[in-house]
Each structure stands twice: as structure tokens, then as C-alpha cells.
Amino acid sequence: MNKIIAQKRGIAIAVVLVFCVAVLGLVTILVMNTRFHKGSHNVQFEQTRALMAAKAAMQLAIYKFRVLPSEFYKLHEIEKKLRADPSNSLLINKLNAFVDIWNKDFDSDVPGSPADKINQRMNSIDQIDANNRHSFKVVEFKLVSRKNKGYVKDYIQIRSSGKYGNSEKILEELIEVTIVH
Amino acid sequence: MTCAIILKVDVSEMRLDRSKRSGVTLVEIMMAIVILALAVLPVIGSFSKFYGTASRQLEQETALKISEATMNKLMSHQYSELVTGASFSLPLDFRTPEGVLTGSLNFAGSTGNSGPVKIGNVTYNITAEVEKVFIAQDILTPHPNAMELKYPIDPPPVPPSHDLAAIATYSCSDDLIMIRLKVNYGGPKDVELMSFRADMSR
Numbered sequence: 001m002n003k004i005i006a007q008k009r010g011i012a013i014a015v016v017l018v019f020c021v022a023v024l025g026l027v028t029i030l031v032m033n034t035r036f037h038k039g040s041h042n043v044q045f046e047q048t049r050a051l052m053a054a055k056a057a058m059q060l061a062i063y064k065f066r067v068l069p070s071e072f073y074k075l076h077e078i079e080k081k082l083r084a085d086p087s088n089s090l091l092i093n094k095l096n097a098f099v100d101i102w103n104k105d106f107d108s109d110v111p112g113s114p115a116d117k118i119n120q121r122m123n124s125i126d127q128i129d130a131n132n133r134h135s136f137k138v139v140e141f142k143l144v145s146r147k148n149k150g151y152v153k154d155y156i157q158i159r160s161s162g163k164y165g166n167s168e169k170i171l172e173e174l175i176e177v178t179i180v181h
Numbered sequence: 182m183t184c185a186i187i188l189k190v191d192v193s194e195m196r197l198d199r200s201k202r203s204g205v206t207l208v209e210i211m212m213a214i215v216i217l218a219l220a221v222l223p224v225i226g227s228f229s230k231f232y233g234t235a236s237r238q239l240e241q242e243t244a245l246k247i248s249e250a251t252m253n254k255l256m257s258h259q260y261s262e263l264v265t266g267a268s269f270s271l272p273l274d275f276r277t278p279e280g281v282l283t284g285s286l287n288f289a290g291s292t293g294n295s296g297p298v299k300i301g302n303v304t305y306n307i308t309a310e311v312e313k314v315f316i317a318q319d320i321l322t323p324h325p326n327a328m329e330l331k332y333p334i335d336p337p338p339v340p341p342s343h344d345l346a347a348i349a350t351y352s353c354s355d356d357l358i359m360i361r362l363k364v365n366y367g368g369p370k371d372v373e374l375m376s377f378r379a380d381m382s383r
Contacts, residue, residue, distance in 0.1 A: 056377035063379035071332040
């Protein structure tokens with residue numbers, strides 16, 4: 001009988017220890033859950049700022065097209081010539097050079113460009129730290145002609161990209177235009 | 182007789198043993214209570230901390246949604262009113278998971294303020310600022326603060342020019358603005374967003 005009693009000694013501590021381990025497990029789950037939610041908020045915040053950067057690029061691109069429409073149509077003229085003579089390397093190089101010059105204004109990484117100036121202002125927000133910064137550019141800016149693509153109308157297709165921290169957002173817009181075929 | 186004496190001794194030993202056992206159990210319970218207290222008190226503290234963090238995150242997310250929705254409104258508002266610093270009121274009516282925000286952003290000059298707006302128990306304060314980032318070019322007195330857009334032109338057909346494209350510059354005649362938006366929700370950091378807006382009235 002004494003042996004049985006002796007064996008029962010220490011059961012309370014064991015039970016308490018098991019209980020403590022269970023409570024610690026619960027706390028760990030809570031901590032992990034909170035960290036996960038905290039991370040998701042940061043991602044949402046970064047994505048919203050990236051979206052704002054993409055919007056800035058889009059505004060800049062649409063504005064440039066509105067003030068210089070005929071200059072942009074020169075690209076279309078080159079494209080038309082290129083379609084008639086697809087192997088013309090001079091035309092291909094010329095088209096690439098035109099697109100490069102046209103798009104540089106929208107790239108915040110090009111020093112001295114309007115996009116760079118806008119981006120510097122965007123990065124002047126008080127809370128922005130050195131690691132998280134805005135950047136944006138226009139990925140695609142082209143005329144989608146109904147004549148060759150099967151569209152009923154003609155469009156300018158603009159695709160802009162905005163980045164903040166580790167997040168990137170892409171915006172796309174189709175602007176209806178009228179061109180002479 | 183001898184047997185009775187032996188039995189008596191056994192009973193007294195058993196009593197002694199039982200009393201010893203009771204003492205040990207009490208110590209065990211006290212130790213258990215101490216350990217439990219050590220374990221449970223921080224847990225209770227953690228629970229309240231986690232609850233606070235969770236509600237703050239919810240407030241931050243609501244503030245982020247409000248700032249994004251307000252920015253969208255400002256990006257589609259009449260440009261001339263924003264750029265001239267006119268006094269106007271921008272109605273705000275947003276549905277958030279926490280409730281409906283009803284108020285207005287009242288602009289006077291280049292800044293706008295909503296005043297305190299309540300959703301549930303949280304008070305939000307929205308402020309907006311419009312600043313000119315590019316100034317319209319003046320042909321008579323040119324300045325360097327206008328937006329300059331570069332566009333390709335055909336190179337002049339004069340030898341020895343072999344450029345594929347020459348670059349011309351257009352100096353814009355519009356004031357172009359940045360919109361800065363700040364939403365205060367009583368947290369450690371305000372939610373701040375900024376974007377560029379151009380004049381699309383052409």
C-alpha cells in the first residue's frame with residue numbers, strides 16, 4: 001500500500017507541467033498568428049503604395065500622349081512601314097530607338113526625367129525609410145490598331161508598373177483614339 | 182496478546198504515514214499553484230496584448246482602405262479646383278468592414294481636412310494636401326520648373342548624321358500636382374499615401 005502511495009507522489013506536478021506545456025503551445029500559436037496578421041498588413045500597405053506609384057506612371061503617360069499625340073503617331077507610321085517590310089533592320093532599330101526615347105520620361109530610374117522628379121517627391125513622405133522606396137515606369141505604350149488586330153476601334157494600350165518595398169503593381173488602360181488608316 | 186500489540190504498532194505507523202502523505206500533497210498543491218500562477222499570469226498579459234495588437238491592425242487596415250478610397254476620389258475630382266486652390270467640399274461615403282464612413286473633405290487653399298470622423302469606437306482624421314510639382318512654362322519668362330517631355334524626331338538629313346532618332350523637348354504649359362493624403366487613426370503612425378495627377382482636360 002505504501003508503494004502505491006509513493007508512486008502517486010508527484011502526479012500533481014506532472015499534471016501542472018502538462019498544463020503549462022499546453023498553455024505555452026497556445027501562446028506560441030497566438031504569437032505566430034499575430035505575426036502572420038502583422039505581415040499581411042505590411043503587404044497590404046506596400047501594395048497600396050505600389051499602386052499609387054503605378055497610377056502616377058499612368059497619369060504621366062496619358063498626359064504625354066494628350067500633349068504630344070502626333071509625335072506618338074510617328075511610331076505608328078514606322079510600325080506600318082515595318083509591317084510592309086518586316087526584315088528591314090534599319091526600321092527595326094529606328095522603332096526601338098523611338099520607343100526608348102518616348103518611354104524614358106516615364107521611368108523613375110532615369111535621372112532628370114519627369115518621373116524621377118515625381119518619384120523624389122513621393123519618397124519624401126515622412127515615414128519612408130531607406131529600404132522601402134517608390135519606383136515606377138511604363139512597361140508598354142503602344143497603339144492597338146483595329147486594322148491589324150481585329151478591334152472595332154483603335155486604342156492606345158498603356159501598361160504601367162509601380163513598386164514599393166517588395167511589392168509591385170501593374171495597371172493597364174486602353175484609351176480609345178481615332179486614327180487615319 | 183502478542184498479535185494485538187503488533188497490530189497496534191502497525192496502525193500507529195499507518196496513521197503516521199497518512200499524516201506524512203497529507204503534508205506532501207499540500208506542498209504539491211502549493212507548488213502547483215505557484216507554477217500555475219507563473220504560467221497563467223503572463224498568458225493573461227499576452228492575451229490582452231494580442232487583443233490590442235489585433236484591434237490596432239484592424240484600425241490600420243481600415244485607415245488604409247479609407248486613404249485609398251479618398252485618393253481615388255481626389256484622382257477623379259475636377260482638376261481645376263485642385264490646382265487653383267479653390268474652396269470646395271468633397272463628399273466621403275465609404276463602406277468599410279467596420280462600418281460606414283460618412284463625412285466630407287473640406288478644401289480651403291491647397292489643404293483639405295475632414296475633421297474627426299467616427300467608425301465604431303475609432304476616430305479617423307483625413308487630411309489632404311495638393312502641391313504643384315511642375316509649374317506651367319511661361320514663354321515670355323521661361324523657368325526650369327516646367328515639365329519637360331522628350332520625344333523622338335527624325336534626324337536632319339544632313340551627313341554625317343547617322344542617328345536613328347533625334348530628341349526634341351516639349352516644355353509643358355500646365356501646372357501638375359502631387360496629392361498627399363494622411364489618415365490619422367490614433368495609432369503610432371499615420372497612414373500616408375502620395376500620387377501624381379496630371380491635367381487631362383486637353
